[in-house]
Amino acid sequence: MARREDADILDSIERWVEREVRPIARHHDHADEYPHELVGQMQALGLFGATIGEEYGGLGLSASTYAQIVTTIAAAWMAPVGIFNSHLIMAACVERHGTAAQKAHWLPRFASGELRGGIGLTEPDAGTDLQAIRTVARRDGETYVIDGTKTWITNGIHGECFAVLVKTDPAAVPRHAGMSLFLCEKGPGFTVGRKLKKLGYKAIDSAELVFDGHRVPADRLIGGVEGQGFVQAAQGLALGRINVAARGAGIAQGALREALRYAQQRKTFGKPIAQHQAIQLKLADMATRVEAARLLIRQAAAKYDSGERCDLEAGMAKLFASEAGVENSLEAMRIFGGYSYSTEFDIERFYRDAPLMCIGEGTNEMQRIIIARQLLERNPV
């Protein structure tokens, strides 16, 4: 760990999770109820500025430390992580690509959590193939007029500001050369559609954002130059993938924790089931997956922190850790037996939350393609 303070930070997060997050997870998940009380605590804790530079009032945490925070929280309850993660991806787009004026104007408000939001990329007909988006921004004097629909946008209902990917030149070839990223605050012509119902990842608002003649001043164009949006968003996704990997690792770890405890308490044939080899084999595999996922995440985060290209490493971490989450939650169910199917235990929540990690932030199929392409590029014959 790079800094002594990082150990204190993780300590504090652990305490917060045990005292405030874990006790409310089951209720909020089952009721699909937004955890308002956690938002205030996250703000006080400084999580909305976790990765934003200290000069803007953030904590300036490395991706490595940030990933450990995410894993720690997700090991108790994955969903609340989305409240600050999407927000930080938006902030990272501004911090890495914005003009000096944009950074000075937006980042302090993002870091304090006074202005919260997320990132708007996915559309009803474009997710993995982001270049196929249809939302457009048309220049009109000193403003742009935005029309289109975004979907599955985390924080859509409770957030106020979003980095929205649009086409400023729908006819551009290649397609990404016509894409730009705008900061849009809710207001006339920018409304929220329905809150989407989900299998898991409950309590967090995933919603549709509808743009109908929404006007933004030209200085909301991140970086001030059209045509950079795709690259800006794609770089934000590298951090996003490390984050999803960290969530997957958290779910895998949480499922292991529950299983390890239960296996020592539950008895069959006169002894704790942890004494049966059938269960031991599962526990060993689960623990190995957690450790492997953490190491891959650590490697990807270190590369991201050094500023090197990390899509191969982030892809591997995301692929492995998210699958680890799915496998461990299912294995934990098998160890819990009938009780795993009861909503009075947390295992069913891990099981419902885990698959999103395989799908979100670029499907695992896409990750494999990215990994393979990078492999070929780095190892030409």
Place this chain on the structure above:
Amino acid sequence: MKRILVGVKRVIDFNVRVKVKPDGSGIVTDGVKLSLNPFDEIALEEALRIKERGGADEVVVATIGPADCQQQLRTALAMGADRALHVVHEGTIEPLAGARVLLKLIDKEQPFLVILGKQAIDDDNNQTGQMLAALWQRPQATFASKVELTDSTARVTREVDAGLETLEVDLPAVVTADLRLNEPRYVKLPDIMKAKKKPLESLPFADLGVSAAARVKMVRTEPPAQRQKGIMVKDTQELIAALRKRGALQ
């Protein structure tokens, strides 16, 4: 300046399952997580709350220990203490020596209130606060579960075997914190960053003129005996019979 002095000790984290060294000479501390003594955190939390209510101007936190105890002092500063004093000393400090060091710090800082944890979870001595009050010739109120201050007194509710006892002591005084006094805050991450810049003064132990000579000889450390497996009884009658059999009931 109305000042509260809080004494803290670094101990093995309460979540760690402590292991005894094979030769019985002590416990394994290598690679083990170290934290603030939980009772001391409660003491610090109480001091911070008093300050936040306007009952004090400054909270100074102090510890005795090796150089890397600074970590725990930084944690205390992140919780909200204004300044830290670090009496640098390698090796064991018994309660009496600890109390004598604290008395030197009282001379230096002139606090109107000293709050300590009732005991440290490593040795469970539960002596330092009492000894300090005696050396300082000031009142003590130990095992506090509630502290209310007036200008010149502290009303302290204590947890005693028979229930709750309320004492009123003249200030300055020594108060030691029990478990239910409060629930310490979790540290806010920006405060961890700010704590880096708060003043932390190192004082060499040798300069204080206190002897660290051991007065107690530690003979051997051993783990507690493994708990015997319990038995299940059907009803009260069977329970009474079982207790009689073991001589626990006449």
